[in-house]
Amino acid sequence: MHHVRDAIKKRRSIRKFTREPVSENDLAEIVTAGSWAPSGLNNQPWRFVTIISGKILDRLGELTRYGHILKNAPAAIAVFIDHEAMYNERKDCQAAGACIQNMLLATEELGLGAVWLGEILNQAEAVNRVLDLPERYLLMAVIALGHPADNDQTSERKDINTLILKKL
Amino acid sequence: MHHVRDAIKKRRSIRKFTREPVSENDLAEIVTAGSWAPSGLNNQPWRFVTIISGKILDRLGELTRYGHILKNAPAAIAVFIDHEAMYNERKDCQAAGACIQNMLLATEELGLGAVWLGEILNQAEAVNRVLDLPERYLLMAVIALGHPADNDQTSERKDINTLILKKL
Numbered sequence: 001m002h003h004v005r006d007a008i009k010k011r012r013s014i015r016k017f018t019r020e021p022v023s024e025n026d027l028a029e030i031v032t033a034g035s036w037a038p039s040g041l042n043n044q045p046w047r048f049v050t051i052i053s054g055k056i057l058d059r060l061g062e063l064t065r066y067g068h069i070l071k072n073a074p075a076a077i078a079v080f081i082d083h084e085a086m087y088n089e090r091k092d093c094q095a096a097g098a099c100i101q102n103m104l105l106a107t108e109e110l111g112l113g114a115v116w117l118g119e120i121l122n123q124a125e126a127v128n129r130v131l132d133l134p135e136r137y138l139l140m141a142v143i144a145l146g147h148p149a150d151n152d153q154t155s156e157r158k159d160i161n162t163l164i165l166k167k168l
Numbered sequence: 169m170h171h172v173r174d175a176i177k178k179r180r181s182i183r184k185f186t187r188e189p190v191s192e193n194d195l196a197e198i199v200t201a202g203s204w205a206p207s208g209l210n211n212q213p214w215r216f217v218t219i220i221s222g223k224i225l226d227r228l229g230e231l232t233r234y235g236h237i238l239k240n241a242p243a244a245i246a247v248f249i250d251h252e253a254m255y256n257e258r259k260d261c262q263a264a265g266a267c268i269q270n271m272l273l274a275t276e277e278l279g280l281g282a283v284w285l286g287e288i289l290n291q292a293e294a295v296n297r298v299l300d301l302p303e304r305y306l307l308m309a310v311i312a313l314g315h316p317a318d319n320d321q322t323s324e325r326k327d328i329n330t331l332i333l334k335k336l
Contacts (some may be wrong), residue, residue, distance in 0.1 A: 001171075002174060002277065003169075003277070004171060004172055004175045004201075004273050004274060004276075005197065005200075005201050005274050005277060006271070007171075008201050008204045008205075008270050008273070008274065009201075009204050011204070011206075013308035014208065019198050024335075026316075026336075028328060029173065031172075031281040031331065031332060032328050033173050033177075035325045035326065035328055035331055036176045036177050036179070036325060037176075037265075037269060038179075038181065038269070038272065038284055040286050042194045042248055042323070042324075044325065044326050044331075046331060047331055047332075047333050048328075048331055048332045048333065049332070049334045049335075049336060050249075050332060050334075050335050050336070051334050052335075052336070053336045056254045056336045062233075071243060080333070088286075089291070090261050091286050091289070092270040093258050093262050093265065094261050094264055094265030094268065094286075094289060094308065094315075095260065095265060096262055096265065097261065097262030097263060097264065097265025097267075097268075097269070098265040098266060098268060098269035099265075100262065100265075100266060101206070101265070101266035101270060102176050102269060104206065105172050105176070105273075106172060106173050106176065109170065109171070109172040109173060118205055118208050118256075118259050118262075121258070121259070128252050129220045129228060130333065131336065132187075132334075133333065133334075137333070140262065141262070141335055143314075147269040154271070155206060155210070156201065156210075156334045157203045157212065158212050158248060160196060160199050160200050160216075163199065163203055163216055164215075164216045164217070164218060165210075165215050165216065165217050165248070165301065166217045166218075166299065166301075167192075167217075167218050167220075168217075168218070168219045168220070168224045168299065
């Protein structure tokens, strides 16, 4: 049984959603999966804002060139690192990445789809203003999610023989 | 069925291994899982060195205060970002974190155990020297892995109600 590896390989970025809402329970499941990521010294630096308000999604959508995705998504989760919980920026960013990957995998298992939006980091301060969050919270990504309206995404990866530099 | 979320919650850092070797096939499976992580612009910045040489594991073990883990592990995977493939340090570090999390989840599914070693980044240049890699490759982590000799690890996470700053 290869459930986990299959999920890892089958996951795709989903950018179009139906109008069906995302339940609070599903959002909690996704955040819980994120929270079980490993972090350096188990510092768990991640913090989350869950968003189902169309008005907030529209305002966030103004802050990225991929705004049409947010404006048409029924939900999003903004992922932050708490500056007061940080101990090493590089490792905390890696931990955020592990956390986000858990969330994407959980989203897929719940029958939902998601896309990891990173370009919006160019407007991180404005995102904090829209969400009324102090500077202490450093934006890592916004994940747009919902029930997938397109499932025909394909993706490619480099051959691992080009990625493995050496076998020692 | 909650295979993926169960795997996410059940994964633990494994620091003690039996003497049983890790097969080349399992190492390839783990790297493949890592390679299916998302990355900004799909730049796939990750590169890997797989290590089963006891001599190399011992030399890497000299470079971290957690060296006893590496010295007693049958295998390790060093994870790098290729400077020539980078486009944004923060996002590339997040991508490396997503990649590493995929590898840890795949390791667990294969019946192996692993621990993400970050403290060795303090000696990143020395790691590159031991592995005879140019500066172009930026160390992200070393994952020690093998067949688990201890399976009784527990771990704790903050309640998600303290992690979710707002529901909007």
